[in-house]
Amino acid sequence: xxxxxxxxxxxxxxxxxxxxxxxxxxxxxxxxxxxxxxxxxxxxxxxxxxxxxxxxxxxxxxxxxxx
Numbered sequence: 001x002x003x004x005x006x007x008x009x010x011x012x013x014x015x016x017x018x019x020x021x022x023x024x025x026x027x028x029x030x031x032x033x034x035x036x037x038x039x040x041x042x043x044x045x046x047x048x049x050x051x052x053x054x055x056x057x058x059x060x061x062x063x064x065x066x067x
Contacts, residue, residue, distance in 0.1 A: 022050070
């Protein structure tokens with residue numbers, strides 16, 4: 001079994017911290033804009049694209065890795 005390098009480990013830690021924070025922040029800000037009636041289409045695509053990418057990426061690597 002190959003060990004990950006230090007740089008890969010650091011990147012994985014940073015990614016695991018920032019992804020949920022950014023996703024939550026975007027969802028909250030999108031919800032506030034939606035409630036106030038000022039939702040812009042590009043921002044909606046950005047938010048939901050990021051949510052799908054985050055969960056899709058995690059699911060893909062769990063299925064691929066067999067975890």
